[in-house]
Amino acid sequence: MSLNVDDPAPGTDTVVIVPSTSADAPTRQRRRGEDLESALLLAVWEEFTDVGFYDLTFEAVARRAGTSRAVLYRRWPGKIELVAAAARYALAKQRGPEPEPTGSLREDLVARLRWANRTDVRSMIAATTHVGAYLAAEGVTFAEVRTMMMPTSSSATFSPIDAAIARGEVDPAHVTPRLASLAFDLFRHEVLLNAQPLTERAISEIVDEIVVPLLTRKE
Amino acid sequence: MSLNVDDPAPGTDTVVIVPSTSADAPTRQRRRGEDLESALLLAVWEEFTDVGFYDLTFEAVARRAGTSRAVLYRRWPGKIELVAAAARYALAKQRGPEPEPTGSLREDLVARLRWANRTDVRSMIAATTHVGAYLAAEGVTFAEVRTMMMPTSSSATFSPIDAAIARGEVDPAHVTPRLASLAFDLFRHEVLLNAQPLTERAISEIVDEIVVPLLTRKE
DNA sequence: CTCGTAAGATACAGACTGTATCCTAGGAGC
DNA sequence: GCTCCTAGGATACAGTCTGTATCTTACGAG
Numbered sequence: 001m002s003l004n005v006d007d008p009a010p011g012t013d014t015v016v017i018v019p020s021t022s023a024d025a026p027t028r029q030r031r032r033g034e035d036l037e038s039a040l041l042l043a044v045w046e047e048f049t050d051v052g053f054y055d056l057t058f059e060a061v062a063r064r065a066g067t068s069r070a071v072l073y074r075r076w077p078g079k080i081e082l083v084a085a086a087a088r089y090a091l092a093k094q095r096g097p098e099p100e101p102t103g104s105l106r107e108d109l110v111a112r113l114r115w116a117n118r119t120d121v122r123s124m125i126a127a128t129t130h131v132g133a134y135l136a137a138e139g140v141t142f143a144e145v146r147t148m149m150m151p152t153s154s155s156a157t158f159s160p161i162d163a164a165i166a167r168g169e170v171d172p173a174h175v176t177p178r179l180a181s182l183a184f185d186l187f188r189h190e191v192l193l194n195a196q197p198l199t200e201r202a203i204s205e206i207v208d209e210i211v212v213p214l215l216t217r218k219e
Numbered sequence: 220m221s222l223n224v225d226d227p228a229p230g231t232d233t234v235v236i237v238p239s240t241s242a243d244a245p246t247r248q249r250r251r252g253e254d255l256e257s258a259l260l261l262a263v264w265e266e267f268t269d270v271g272f273y274d275l276t277f278e279a280v281a282r283r284a285g286t287s288r289a290v291l292y293r294r295w296p297g298k299i300e301l302v303a304a305a306a307r308y309a310l311a312k313q314r315g316p317e318p319e320p321t322g323s324l325r326e327d328l329v330a331r332l333r334w335a336n337r338t339d340v341r342s343m344i345a346a347t348t349h350v351g352a353y354l355a356a357e358g359v360t361f362a363e364v365r366t367m368m369m370p371t372s373s374s375a376t377f378s379p380i381d382a383a384i385a386r387g388e389v390d391p392a393h394v395t396p397r398l399a400s401l402a403f404d405l406f407r408h409e410v411l412l413n414a415q416p417l418t419e420r421a422i423s424e425i426v427d428e429i430v431v432p433l434l435t436r437k438e
Numbered sequence: 439c440t441c442g443t444a445a446g447a448t449a450c451a452g453a454c455t456g457t458a459t460c461c462t463a464g465g466a467g468c
Numbered sequence: 469g470c471t472c473c474t475a476g477g478a479t480a481c482a483g484t485c486t487g488t489a490t491c492t493t494a495c496g497a498g
Binding site for chain 4: 439440441442443444445446447448449450451452453454455456457458459460461462463464465466467468
Binding site: 030032036066067068070071074 | 444445
């Protein structure tokens with residue numbers, strides 16, 4: 001079942017949810033449970049994508065979701081938790097297929113950065129980072145934040161570096177944790193500094209000038 | 220002349236500036252011109268350092284500076300401009316000497332990252348990035364923001380990479396703009412993600428695992 | 439049907455924003 | 469010394485938002 005939520009005029013006191021899988025379902029005026037939570041998180045995410053972390057307000061989210069602020073505060077004590085939950089929700093929703101293995105380290109990395117370069121993934125990174133910057137002041141590490149917001153899938157994800165090691169292209173002795181995350185670190189750095197998607201040139205600079213030479217060096 | 224500003228109780232309508240270079244200077248009740256602007260920017264910077272970009276308010280800055288919000292608004296239309304000006308001010312004030320050249324690429328890079336790791340420089344980076352993220356949405360590039368906030372000194376600053384090229388340790392063909400800024404990009408990335416100073420280990424990882432191997436490779 | 443719960447509406451006090459207006463402290467000029 | 473001008477500082481205003489509390493009643497379970 002997908003939701004078609006009519007955006008109510010401000011001040012309207014009913015929200016009409018029209019279930020799209022059954023034209024005969026009774027019309028509901030109040031949402032509950034999972035339906036409500038999905039609508040809330042969608043509203044948060046849309047608002048976050050529209051205005052960013054700083055300008056996002058409970059008031060605006062409530063308005064967008066057609067609910068009252070109390071409903072939001074009952075679930076999430078503050079903006080951090082709100083955005084974190086929305087990011088988690090968005091991630092779960094957009095679990096599109098990752099790129100297929102190409103057999104080439106360079107192509108694998110490029111494909112993955114292109115995939116990450118889609119708008120929703122960039123928003124996800126921004127959300128993670130904003131939340132992380134806050135929690136870092138409380139002694140929470142970035143790795144912990146990332147785990148909190150993006151639970152590691154139990155399915156083994158494909159790693160371009162592991163594949164290249166298996167093909168004998170990369171010496172595992174070179175692969176430190178920092179080098180393993182370097183491509184994505186540089187990608188994130190770009191995301192945080194620019195509102196626009198990375199150019200193809202930026203992607204190939206990251207891969208061809210930095211990551212691949214480091215990974216494939218012989219000494 | 221340095222300023223000793225007594226923090227007035229809220230509601231107090233005079234601010235006493237005691238010039239420390241002359242005990243006989245007349246007591247002034249209102250600040251003007253450069254004295255005032257310095258006091259304002261100092262207050263902004265302290266507030267920014269204390270509470271960060273998000274929680275910084277004109278109200279709190281005005282209170283801390285012992286002035287009215289109108290005085291701030293007369294100079295800076297919004298938070299971005301306010302913080303940008305304060306960062307510029309802080310940079311000008313803390314122009315401490317950069318590390319001396321060591322004769323070794325690695326040591327030069329490490330020394331510079333250690334220098335950058337001081338609290339005030341990290342605050343500067345944070346301020347630049349926050350402002351930049353905002354202006355990026357308006358099409359301003361990060362490079363432009365950085366130029367705006369940290370005017371390039373006309374004095375030629377020492378570059379570890381240039382020195383290493385001169386010593387024959389680095390092939391200039393390898394030195395792309397992205398590689399030239401890599402050490403500092405990775406440093407900034409760490410600063411943005413963590414509230415604590417970088418550990419010595421993180422610094423040496425950046426330099427020894429990534430930057431130096433890339434710069435000094437032969438192929 | 440009844441009952442329990444939480445959705446949604448609304449009120450409250452406080453903080454902050456952006457703007458406008460007023461009084462008068464400072465400094466320049468004579 | 470004086471006068472004049474300007475902007476510092478105080479304050480008011482209307483609006484938005486926050487965090488919290490309270491009330492009514494729509495839903496869903498039994």
